[in-house]
Amino acid sequence: TSEPAFAGGKKDDNDDDNNNSDSDSDDEFDYLLDDDLPGEDGQPSAIALLEEARRAELEMTVMEREAAVQHGFGAHRQMHPSRVLRATGLGMDQRNMSATVAPAVILHLYDPESDMSASLDLFLEGPNMAGTYRGTKFLRGSGRPALLLDADLAQRELPRLRPESDLPALIAICNGTVVAHCPSLENLGSKSEGTIEPRAVEEFLDRAGVLLRDPPVFEDLCRIRPEEMMLLENMAMERNAAANRAEPEDFYNCGVAGCNKTFHHNHVGIQTEQQDGLIFCEEVAAGENDAVKL
Numbered sequence: 001t002s003e004p005a006f007a008g009g010k011k012d013d014n015d016d017d018n019n020n021s022d023s024d025s026d027d028e029f030d031y032l033l034d035d036d037l038p039g040e041d042g043q044p045s046a047i048a049l050l051e052e053a054r055r056a057e058l059e060m061t062v063m064e065r066e067a068a069v070q071h072g073f074g075a076h077r078q079m080h081p082s083r084v085l086r087a088t089g090l091g092m093d094q095r096n097m098s099a100t101v102a103p104a105v106i107l108h109l110y111d112p113e114s115d116m117s118a119s120l121d122l123f124l125e126g127p128n129m130a131g132t133y134r135g136t137k138f139l140r141g142s143g144r145p146a147l148l149l150d151a152d153l154a155q156r157e158l159p160r161l162r163p164e165s166d167l168p169a170l171i172a173i174c175n176g177t178v179v180a181h182c183p184s185l186e187n188l189g190s191k192s193e194g195t196i197e198p199r200a201v202e203e204f205l206d207r208a209g210v211l212l213r214d215p216p217v218f219e220d221l222c223r224i225r226p227e228e229m230m231l232l233e234n235m236a237m238e239r240n241a242a243a244n245r246a247e248p249e250d251f252y253n254c255g256v257a258g259c260n261k262t263f264h265h266n267h268v269g270i271q272t273e274q275q276d277g278l279i280f281c282e283e284v285a286a287g288e289n290d291a292v293k294l
Helices: 002-024 027-033 046-070 117-124 141-147 151-157 198-210 226-244
Strands: 076-078 104-110 137-142 169-174 177-183
Touching: 002 177, 104 117, 117 137, 117 198, 137 141, 141 151, 169 198, 177 198
Parallel strands: 076 137, 104 137
Antiparallel strands: 104 169, 169 177
16 A cells, blocks of 8 residues: 555656756756847847847947057157157147147157166066056157257247256156156165166156146047147248248240340350350341351
């Protein structure tokens, strides 16, 4: 009598196991793992639209970062001495060119014979500076030629910086205005060892307010650059000068190269398509054997 009960009880346990296995199955939710979820009337689903928007956002972020680097933000760049001062925004008209002047620039006027200059360049172009502060331009140029080639601007904006004794120098510039400068890299490292102290340099630049982490907005980056603005201004000046220049006088074409006389004349002894070079014209010399020539 106990066997049927045992068999029946065993059967009931199996049924319970089957019911539990059925209840634990999540096959009905497998459609959520599909790549493309259909929406209403064949339109993309909400998840697909979110993925597309996120992808577009990431592409825009990458493009903005590339544009910022191309404009010099978050990059350590070498510039020609004749251009490096004006590339920082010094001497620019803030009223008409405010969008083209970088909000923060770190300028290193280096000395090619200074070990501290080399140490400073390695620090500025490293991940802790240019790699971190992507809203700042990092520029370098040969100090002595830069101050001499653009002497008027250097005397106006950096009157205390002397090319004979104050190089190398570290200069902090905000919106085209010098806010701090450190001649001879004083107190920024050890001259005997030829190395700079990274913490001292970063503290100096941080107090000057030129360490910006976020680059300018993309719309400002797309505006005309300072170099292009100066080129257009130079072209406009040349056009105005050409328009105001007096037109050249009309020279008489006597056939002799280099003659600039404006009146009718002849060159004796020079035969050209316009004149024969004779003292007397053929009518006057008619009846004589040979016309006299000089």
